[in-house]
Amino acid sequence: MSSADSRRGRKGRRRLEPYLTLHARALVSAACSLCQVGLRIWLVCNAHWRPGSTGGPGAAVMGYTQIKYSHPGGREQQNLPPPPGNTTIAGTLNLLEFTEWIICAEPGSRPTQAGGGRGKAATWRIPARDGTYARRLPWPHGIQSPEGSVRLPSSRVLVDCAELTGPALRVLAFAIGLRDRQANGSLRDDAPMELSLSDLGRHLGLPKSSASGALAELVTKKRLNRISQGVGRRAARYELVSAYRKFVPVARA
Numbered sequence: 001m002s003s004a005d006s007r008r009g010r011k012g013r014r015r016l017e018p019y020l021t022l023h024a025r026a027l028v029s030a031a032c033s034l035c036q037v038g039l040r041i042w043l044v045c046n047a048h049w050r051p052g053s054t055g056g057p058g059a060a061v062m063g064y065t066q067i068k069y070s071h072p073g074g075r076e077q078q079n080l081p082p083p084p085g086n087t088t089i090a091g092t093l094n095l096l097e098f099t100e101w102i103i104c105a106e107p108g109s110r111p112t113q114a115g116g117g118r119g120k121a122a123t124w125r126i127p128a129r130d131g132t133y134a135r136r137l138p139w140p141h142g143i144q145s146p147e148g149s150v151r152l153p154s155s156r157v158l159v160d161c162a163e164l165t166g167p168a169l170r171v172l173a174f175a176i177g178l179r180d181r182q183a184n185g186s187l188r189d190d191a192p193m194e195l196s197l198s199d200l201g202r203h204l205g206l207p208k209s210s211a212s213g214a215l216a217e218l219v220t221k222k223r224l225n226r227i228s229q230g231v232g233r234r235a236a237r238y239e240l241v242s243a244y245r246k247f248v249p250v251a252r253a
Helices: 003-011 024-033 036-048 064-068 086-098 154-163 166-177 197-204 208-220
Strands: 019-023 059-062 103-106 122-125 149-153 224-228 237-240
Touching (some): 019 024, 019 036, 024 036, 024 149, 024 197, 036 059, 036 064, 036 086, 036 154, 036 166, 149 154, 149 166, 154 166, 166 197, 166 208, 166 237, 197 208
Antiparallel strands (some): 019 149, 059 122, 103 122, 224 237
């Protein structure tokens, strides 16, 4: 990679809020109803979201660079899954706007010719963050609605978006939001959970082979711990690693 690419990657990084707060219900709904790229974009947007001044709605400044190269380490990181292409991102952004998962508050602009002005990323509002979501969040049948909100370090969410494949990111988001949370964002009950291939297929629309591969990836990449193997009709039991079970405050940079 050229030094120019490295500089562009560094310019694309903006100071983040130390952690983001997402209602568990919204996270599960996003995991179940959004496509793989849609979930990635929505999570990246949430990680870049900042509260508004003087009580106004918050917003996120997010361009294609932040979506494609979300890892805080920049483009220099090796062995990452290939990022989505620009055409896919553009189409998915339109779909996310149409379904009101995100709303463009200020369009971005392309850089002008060499020596001219620099482009700027678009500014996005997230209705689920500021309470202005006009539609009822889609909810999968057969799942009890969780209470409370998840709190995660913003940088960790960006790393997950960069390091995990699309199916694994959807399964992780689903598992994180599935259970009730305490006021500080920690799990109310952190006992192991059953994650069956049939349930993941029914709720996330993943083929069994994709769901199995996603679970194996999450264990290998240390997002889940496998507590017991599935036996007969009993599904395998997993627990989230500590970073997703318990909220630990992080210092502002």
